[in-house]
Amino acid sequence: MKDFRLAIAQIESKFGDLAYNIGKHARVAKESCNSGANMVLFPELGLSGYSLRDLSYNLAVRPDGNEMRPIIEASKEIAIFCSFPEMCPDHVVRISGCLYIGGEIAQIYRKIHLPTHGLFEEARYFGKGNTIRAFDTPFGRLGIMICRDLWHPEEAYVLSRDGAEMIIACSAIPARVLGKNGFSVKKFFERTTGNIAFTNQVFLASTNKVGYEDGVAFFGNSVVFGPDGHELAILPELVEHVQIVYIDSSVLAKARYNMSLYRESDFGTVLDEMERIEKNA
Numbered sequence: 592m593k594d595f596r597l598a599i600a601q602i603e604s605k606f607g608d609l610a611y612n613i614g615k616h617a618r619v620a621k622e623s624c625n626s627g628a629n630m631v632l633f634p635e636l637g638l639s640g641y642s643l644r645d646l647s648y649n650l651a652v653r654p655d656g657n658e659m660r661p662i663i664e665a666s667k668e669i670a671i672f673c674s675f676p677e678m679c680p681d682h683v684v685r686i687s688g689c690l691y692i693g694g695e696i697a698q699i700y701r702k703i704h705l706p707t708h709g710l711f712e713e714a715r716y717f718g719k720g721n722t723i724r725a726f727d728t729p730f731g732r733l734g735i736m737i738c739r740d741l742w743h744p745e746e747a748y749v750l751s752r753d754g755a756e757m758i759i760a761c762s763a764i765p766a767r768v769l770g771k772n773g774f775s776v777k778k779f780f781e782r783t784t785g786n787i788a789f790t791n792q793v794f795l796a797s798t799n800k801v802g803y804e805d806g807v808a809f810f811g812n813s814v815v816f817g818p819d820g821h822e823l824a825i826l827p828e829l830v831e832h833v834q835i836v837y838i839d840s841s842v843l844a845k846a847r848y849n850m851s852l853y854r855e856s857d858f859g860t861v862l863d864e865m866e867r868i869e870k871n872a
Contacts, residue, residue: 596838600616609638620665621668634799674737685701698733763799784797797814812827
């Protein structure tokens with residue numbers, strides 16, 4: 592892994608306006624590059640807006656489609672991670688996150704865990720992904736997760752065992768309070784992402800959207816944590832904000848040397864026990 596500067600672009604999308612959002616992503620990416628960033632992360636479904644419902648099919652794009660040219664061109668100067676409803680080769684629309692580097696698609700990931708409760712209706716309108724893979728980049732070996740995936744610890748565990756040194760993620764989480772005791776989903780998000788970074792000994796960066804859609808506010812508070820669990824950045828609530836975070840690769844080696852969580856992991860036993868559970872289900 593190498594040192595680099597990561598821009599967290601906590602921005603608001605214009606609902607349903609692909610051309611506007613693609614142009615905004617490209618502009619913010621160029622501004623981040625001019626400010627010294629090497630990579631920029633954008634929120635979940637930032638190119639379309641989140642609450643799509645029946646519009647998901649009409650707004651679906653292909654990662655190499657003509658609509659994406661402004662982002663592809665901008666990625667020749669700065670690596671860009673963005674999210675959109677993808678029209679997949681099997682003609683199913685999925686929530687996807689794509690990393691562009693040097694004008695090429697470095698990796699595309701399709702969201703696996705689709706919440707369908709309360710105001711969430713993802714499984715009604717989107718297909719599931721089925722692949723969890725780390726991949727090599729000029730920055731190091733990365734993994735991708737999208738929003739609800741972060742709340743399922745097994746996915747981050749698979750990525751870390753596949754050699755991921757950093758997980759990049761995007762989210763669209765509403766600013767709401769869960770339960771009569773006032774437990775905040777914002778605080779839970781910070782705890783969850785920090786715990787993923789610490790227990791898997793990886794860098795983790797997740798950009799959450801801001802703005803309002805259909806009367807629902809999205810809270811921001813995008814995060815970056817180091818592999819030692821230390822907070823590197825937490826962005827402000829409810830407002831657009833771009834922050835550049837220095838990723839110091841030496842922290843990864845120190846964290847894995849000082850705390851042997853990564854070396855202690857026994858993936859083989861986990862697999863054996865999961866097979867036993869599946870057979871007895």
